[in-house]
Amino acid sequence: MLLIPLLAVFPALHNVYFAFQPFENVGWVLMAGCLLLAAYRRGNKECGLLLIPLMCVPLSTLLDQAAGPFPRFTELVMGLHVRGVGISPSYIALLLLLGGLLAVILMRFIRISRDEEIAAAELEAARTVQQLLIPPSSPATPGFLVESVYLPARQVGGDFFLILPAPDPTADLSLLAVIGDVSGKGLQAAMVVSTIIGGLRMQISRRPAEVLARLNRALTGNVSGFATCCAILLHSDGRAILANAGNPSPYCDGEEVPTLPGLPLGIAPEITYDETTFTLASGSRLSFVSDGVVEATSFPNKELFGFDRTRAISTQSAAAIAEMACAFGIGAPQADDITVLTIIRE
Template identity: 45%
Template sequence: MQGNPPVRSAVLLWLLLAVALVPRAFAAQPGSTEIFIAINAMQVSIPAATHGTIHLEGPWSFHEGDDARWSDPSFDDTSWDKVMLGTPFNEQGIDTYTGYAWYRIRIQLQPNSKAAETQLALLVTPYSVGQLEVFVNGVETGQTRGMASHMEYLTGPFINTLPKPQPDGTILIAIRSWVSGSVVHGLVNQVTIGGPDHIQESYLLAKARHWDQNIAAKIIAGFLFFCVALVAATLYIAQRHHSEYLWLCILCLSITVRGSLEAAFALAWVPLRVYDLLQPWTVWFFFASTLEFVLRFTGNATRRFVRIIQIGALLLPLASDFQLYRVSGYLGYLIEIVFCALVVLMLFRAWRKGRSETGVMLVPFILAAVVDSIDTLLGVAASWKWIPESYATPNFHLGPIQYSVSTVTDLVFLGSLISVIFYRFIRVSQDEQRSSAEIEAARSVQALLIPTQLPSNRNFLLESAYLPVSGVGGDFFQVLPLKDDSMLIVVGDVSGKGLQAAMSASTLVGALRNELSNDPATILAHLNQVMLGNVLEPSGKSGTNAVAGFATCLCARIYPDGRMVIANAGHLSPYRDGRELELSPCLPLGVIPNVEYEQATLQLKHGDRLIFLSDGVVEATDPKGELFGFERTQQVSHESPRYIAQTAQRFGQNDDITVVGLYFVPA
């Protein structure tokens, strides 16, 4: 009997609609042979499982709790909730849960299909931290390694070999899950069925995707920070007085440790409880070390408030250890805000004071702080259900590698650190070049201030010792033989230290060598005018080039018969055979103009020893703060100049030491 054409057309149309409306969960990869699987009482033509894979997205039957009977194929789960894998539970009307939960799905192979005769495999991909155990037709086929011990790891995909289906071709897949924390998305993310070869390929792709999404970015960022830490350590070894390099190394190592911990957790090398214990310490130690680096880098003086924030950051993980999670969260937000504001303030103040390298770090840090703050606000908004959870943790991709906002902020911060290192390296190199030029100039000046050879004379034996506290100082002395076989000795000390003091001293030495008079009082009066800049120039006009600061000076002229004429301008009196000579005090050079310096006349005896010295001997200070003092100076004043200088130096030198000795032995 020939059928009615409109009826045949309607039947054909409904069959096409049935195929088109099958859930996308059962879309399969291309294959060469077709088999038939019935899911939810609906027959679907799909590629052979031996040549393709099928994603079983659902609907799955879901129920919280734990019961061994739920793995039995005969158990009735029609009253359970229905869920789709890969979709957050809160979007499917299911609240968060903790502990055990079961997933069940039933598929049926056509008895005459090749799938009923072929070995099948199952690939299960978890969503986050937890444990899974898979049952097929009531038989356990696989579980994650921490299921028995309830040790949580970030579990990756794993393969289950399926037993032969029941005689009617039915396969009941039951998945038992356990998690200690609240689950929002559902622990099972994807289930794929297919032939062993194709499942193995899918497994390798899933492992590679897991590596790209959870591990690669962390390892790359950690390696970059480790390289910067090595550079900083090298700079600190070369320049020990720059402690900011040490703290730069420490903060980079803290980020490296944090990234290594996250990568180890993603690789399931570290359980969740260990990760939760260590991760907060790495984060807050990074905050504390960054504050210390910025504090030393900017030279900021507000150390007390910084120390309070550092102590608070380092103690904050203890709140989580005592399960004070809400308190820990609020305090964490507060410390993070104060941390960002404090770092920006210290960098900005240093930049305003002329430290241009802090400006190089200021803008990148502000950018990183803003991005990190936005990420934190999104997390808070998602926890309060103001926005969907998917918006709270936005991820980005660079090729196959997935990275998060925290990775972006870390790399921006790393860029600022690299910029600072190179900027500081260039500036230090320029400073070293200038220092080298200054050292060469100082050596030239030093040759003028300190005679390397003392003049010989048949009536006097002379020796000296000079120990500068740095490369060059403000002490000077001159021993000038005169035509009548007398000896002119000048010892002085210019205020200040370093090259500036040495340049001032060289000006006085130059004026001394051009002085026509050999009278001590007249010489001091002339040097006083030089210090004040009131010396007449060749044109007859008064000069205006005053020498910075002031200077003490002692001038003595000793004749062959032992007569000594001496004048003092605020300098230490010399010692004669262990006793200090009493001289009239007078103002140092460069204080007021037109000073008349008094001079005294003394008579030396055969064998007398005179010791002229600078205040670096008397003012030597030991670690306890005790001065070498006049009493100790007098006790050693009968010794040689070298012995006196070395004794004061060992006691605790903090200024230039100059000692000149004269031994009177007339022919």
């Protein structure tokens, strides 16, 4: 039943279409101009270069249509010839549009190159700062043998560790060690690491639970993301006090040290952390690893290094553990930072 009305209306629609067909491209060009203008107002300044040549397209369409009843109108308006051949406004508009496109491509290339140079300089500055905050060698630790390896997956890493001997070695031979991992990658994670290391160096208390609580309050609401962290206080007589905030548990002589669970830092301000106490015998080795060791992935079967392999090699030196994790992932890009910290009570 609807076919008869449609057949009756079709001739009229057909005539309307052909009446406005000369201006069909004008609508599309105006729509594209609005989109370019919106992009320009949002900060893409290169799009502004295309507005002028783009507006020449509807103008050239109007001039070409005016050339019908007025054959000399186009030539009088434009007045351009190449070797005696007149150039229509459409050709000129097309040349302007192509020139604008080339200008946009060139300007975007220059801007992207400049932004990449700035980003590279910022990453290099962050890497330099991080090297100062996380030195390659540990400070003197009387009564303990400390070894560390830090292999960031990128120019700057999100892992961190810090060794803090007692302020007065003559009165106290204790050792505070902190190791952790910041969520995210790149420059943002490196800035959070700098905040954490700075906060650790200003710590007054050496109790692991209080250290984590203070760091948690400092990070919550001030940085994006979160951080896992493990803190341990070792005394010269072997007494060890450990608190954990979501970091992989350490290993002692090849066995995992049971730790009480705790939420990562930076999630909620009023979190408290429980402490685990144990005795580290003379000659025993504590091994701390980041998740970059556990999550090292082999190529091409994509098998994880895993906790069993990590526990099996935890009696090795820090350099050997890191080397085995890297060798396991040969052929695949290093997905995460690898940090290993070992402490032997002498």
